Amino acid sequence: MIVVMKKSATEEIIQSVATRIESLGLKAHVIVGTERTVIAAIGEKRDGEAETLSGLDEVDKVVPILAPYKVASLETKEEPTTVRSHDLVMGGGHVGVIAGPCSVENESQILESARAVKAAGATGLRGGAFKPRTSPYSFQGLKEEGLKLLAAARDETGLAVVTEVMTPQHVDLVSRYADVLQIGARNMQNYHLLQAVGESDKPVLLKRGPSAAMDEFLLAAEYILDQGNPNVVLCERGVRTFETHTRFTLPLATVPFLKERTHLPIVIDPSHGTGIATLVPPMAAAAIAAECDGLIIEVHPNPSEALSDGAQSLTPEQFSDTMNRCRAIATAIGRSI
Amino acid sequence: MIVVMKKSATEEIIQSVATRIESLGLKAHVIVGTERTVIAAIGEKRDGEAETLSGLDEVDKVVPILAPYKVASLETKEEPTTVRSHDLVMGGGHVGVIAGPCSVENESQILESARAVKAAGATGLRGGAFKPRTSPYSFQGLKEEGLKLLAAARDETGLAVVTEVMTPQHVDLVSRYADVLQIGARNMQNYHLLQAVGESDKPVLLKRGPSAAMDEFLLAAEYILDQGNPNVVLCERGVRTFETHTRFTLPLATVPFLKERTHLPIVIDPSHGTGIATLVPPMAAAAIAAECDGLIIEVHPNPSEALSDGAQSLTPEQFSDTMNRCRAIATAIGRSI
Amino acid sequence: MIVVMKKSATEEIIQSVATRIESLGLKAHVIVGTERTVIAAIGEKRDGEAETLSGLDEVDKVVPILAPYKVASLETKEEPTTVRSHDLVMGGGHVGVIAGPCSVENESQILESARAVKAAGATGLRGGAFKPRTSPYSFQGLKEEGLKLLAAARDETGLAVVTEVMTPQHVDLVSRYADVLQIGARNMQNYHLLQAVGESDKPVLLKRGPSAAMDEFLLAAEYILDQGNPNVVLCERGVRTFETHTRFTLPLATVPFLKERTHLPIVIDPSHGTGIATLVPPMAAAAIAAECDGLIIEVHPNPSEALSDGAQSLTPEQFSDTMNRCRAIATAIGRSI
């Protein structure tokens, strides 16, 4: 890393910083500029030395050179990771589409949803059984009963079930029914939960936190990978900005940016990313054009009756049209859904 | 608009607010709820009454019902506006591509750029002659000499020249050489400038300010339209958020969101929207998939020698590849570039 | 709540929305404006109806009138809540100061810290035993050993121990040693954890998430209150914005804003709120002037040797000076620390 000294730093202080750097097992290389001195610390690791050094007297700033993540990095593994479950395949040129309602509400709703999204070409089924809700007074999901309904829908349709797990104690329970464990945006930095799914043998769909920087997102994945679970899918679902006309701001540049840094597949959630049903189809199409590895889209047989997220859910017909549009684009750029 | 009273508001105070509403020429309609009273003010105009009422005693908040813009609104004009200059056509199903260097640097650079982007399919030529630069010590553009070079490039290639005007006094000068006047993001709320280009007969490309809300963006367009110039093109070029891995965060949902509200064409600038050349092609493709009416892209014969914005400029070859990708997507969704 | 219809809504559709509102047990009151129709839904509850209605055809937007939180609201309880543990008192005119290192590192470090902050006037001792770290490769805390050291420091000094609990399974363990349970910013919406501390009899210090809206923050508190634990302290520790010169942006307006809405005490964390030790003293002073109910400040016997957060930690001397400055301001405005 590069340690930039303040202009006022004396030679003695510069020397003491260099000594401190060497005490961390690094090699200090002092470069005297015309107005400032900087010290290159060679042999940088990834464990918080930068933070320590930035607290030293007369240090202006510390600039890390290495990315802080390892296992997720393209520098560690060059070939793209492909995550599979049943017919759902994401990564390595395959675009997987996961669709279904925000919450599992009852048997007919989830079965009807599953049949519809399967017919339109989805290979994964989403649906919340344990629902993190902003208010304690909102519908919190059907819990295990919801998981059973999801499993039944998979058994009928063959769709891989993707559903959220909210707390470490539930990982075993959810794993009994689900095919892919989803970590919600609110839990992106719930490290005990990340470690728990890291010990699971199920693939994990990790949603980006609404104000997570890219390094934080990849380090959250690293918590899972570090426990031995290699099947992590990164999901961009929009970030919180000053914009209020959409529920979140959906930065599709996340896709090509991450592809230059990680081998993990990247999925886009245009439903949460916009919060408005009419904006979902064009943003789904745009995500395909940006070469994402998958989509996760909310579809409900009757959005205006939905117990949650009705405003951003597509009808089965709208979803089918969206799939057609996405397929046409994928074909045009040599990818397949 | 809806005036929401505080729980503590007495009947007397509620009455005084209603009286105030009626003094503004509106009709007050008091609705007593179970916990709060709200007053609907019927006959709402668009000139700041909401702001006034929100300062009254015991008023909790005021919710406007109408959008504050008029001429830009789809409610005023349903058919899409098509803006044309030479072969550059934006809106009404036509996708226009404007490309060229950040700054005009010299004759060979701008001519070479113009020929290359024309060959790849662009119909507009961008290039800054007056350059707003964050630092007074940076290159500020060739000024009138740059305008002359742009005009010469147009005369040779037929490309419409799109270039920035920074201050009202320069509108006449820039109009003598340019085909489309660009208002930069920093000047989106420079109202004297907006009025000056509103009096011009040249089309205006209005860039969104980096922290402008949608209503503010449309009201900036309204300043131009209100002066009688109907040819305004809205340009999304990215917003400032907590994200630092890209220069700005580019929210493509702007395209479908605006299309539900305004008849004006919407153009995307993936160069400033990302700030990184490798991210430009996928974001250009994504913008086409989101059904934008145009693109504006920085292209330089030799980006590493550029006097400004080299990091986000494409080479002519990269631009040509990008155009091919965009055309394939446009064709797939029934649009043409 | 107020349901605003689109301009295009027919009378038939308006009627169907009104019927839907009544089916939710509310009374619909249709108001025909000059350009739009709005429907007031009287009898609003706080459980997500707004979300449902906003998904209906031809509904433009839904504006809730009531705040979504109940128990935390001043409308429910007018007198300020005072939270106490040992000599630490926050709320009701009392300003409590919690200070200590980011992490517990070893016995001498925590004891030395405790003695120093006690001598300067703190009544609470902070120190992390379970540390949520962005990277899995960073120091994660001494865990139970750290808790034991904190308890020993309390036994010697009488300071109330404030320390973080990261996961529901640890609530019992941490409660055995700690006096106040801290919920970190990353876990503000970890609802199982909120419920678990809601069942505890220890006071809870709830940190605002870095992109949490005020309603979300108060609803997180509501999850705890709703389980029967009334002793919740709200902590503003800075939000994530486009600003990068400070670690977070610290909005002190949170203090007076919340005081108009909730009876819960509000504490400011200027250490995380700025991330830079030299900015901590003025921001601590400013927080006192804004009438906060407490401060939580990082103090380390030797910041440049700290295992975490060295750059934002004060030395004991700097902390003592800060306390003097804060006391002078508190006295000047009739408050006491």
Added chain:
Amino acid sequence: MIVVMKKSATEEIIQSVATRIESLGLKAHVIVGTERTVIAAIGEKRDGEAETLSGLDEVDKVVPILAPYKVASLETKEEPTTVRSHDLVMGGGHVGVIAGPCSVENESQILESARAVKAAGATGLRGGAFKPRTSPYSFQGLKEEGLKLLAAARDETGLAVVTEVMTPQHVDLVSRYADVLQIGARNMQNYHLLQAVGESDKPVLLKRGPSAAMDEFLLAAEYILDQGNPNVVLCERGVRTFETHTRFTLPLATVPFLKERTHLPIVIDPSHGTGIATLVPPMAAAAIAAECDGLIIEVHPNPSEALSDGAQSLTPEQFSDTMNRCRAIATAIGRSI
């Protein structure tokens, strides 16, 4: 500056970057790390080289070492700048308070305001004659008539008149009546306007743009200073973030942060910074505690009748109470208002 190469950079490419650095008149110093090579470029200037180099092949990022501003920097001038006009003094330990209505509305309104704020202890009078308004349909100010009324108020009260100038052509006109020229937040990067007031002999109050980074803010000041006008006052008036409960987010850490970098005085605007009258007094007090050099506060004889910004204006009585609170705090920390 430091040029960080990608891991994949070959020795040949590294050499070509070093050569390019030397062609800019800098000295290149290559440091081979364990995983990456970095090149220190010694002799850094402040004119955009970093931008140029970041576009080179295999360059990962470029880290500038020097701040990009010069004249505004403490490195150039150590003693604080004091800006004076009549009895208004800001900087060098003096806290100046500027108060008055958002807009000048008529003679009695501005005279009444001036007398009230003078009586409470203000030494500057604010009031807009040329008003930048988001909507073209809002009240735009009394223009020259408003300037005359402000001058008359100064003649009676001795208060220094602080008023906005919106476009270069108006600088002479506004200077005839005003004592301090205000540059509004929307115009912080209107460089022709900055240069025009830089040529004036009046002090300039420069408001921070709502999404301006600190370097951009100081570089905007640099545009003014660079024209020879040394009397620039920096004004923090809040930034645009995801927070919507206040009009803007007011980061008081701006005060101590800037004081470590610049000699220019720093003024806080708690009126725009919050947008809510009840939040203004505590934030004014907090700003004093953070050691700002001045305040600018909106005061109106009758806020609920104000033509603009009524919701954030104090009454004369509220302002007088605020001044008392601020004076008490200033005294407590050894400063005077």
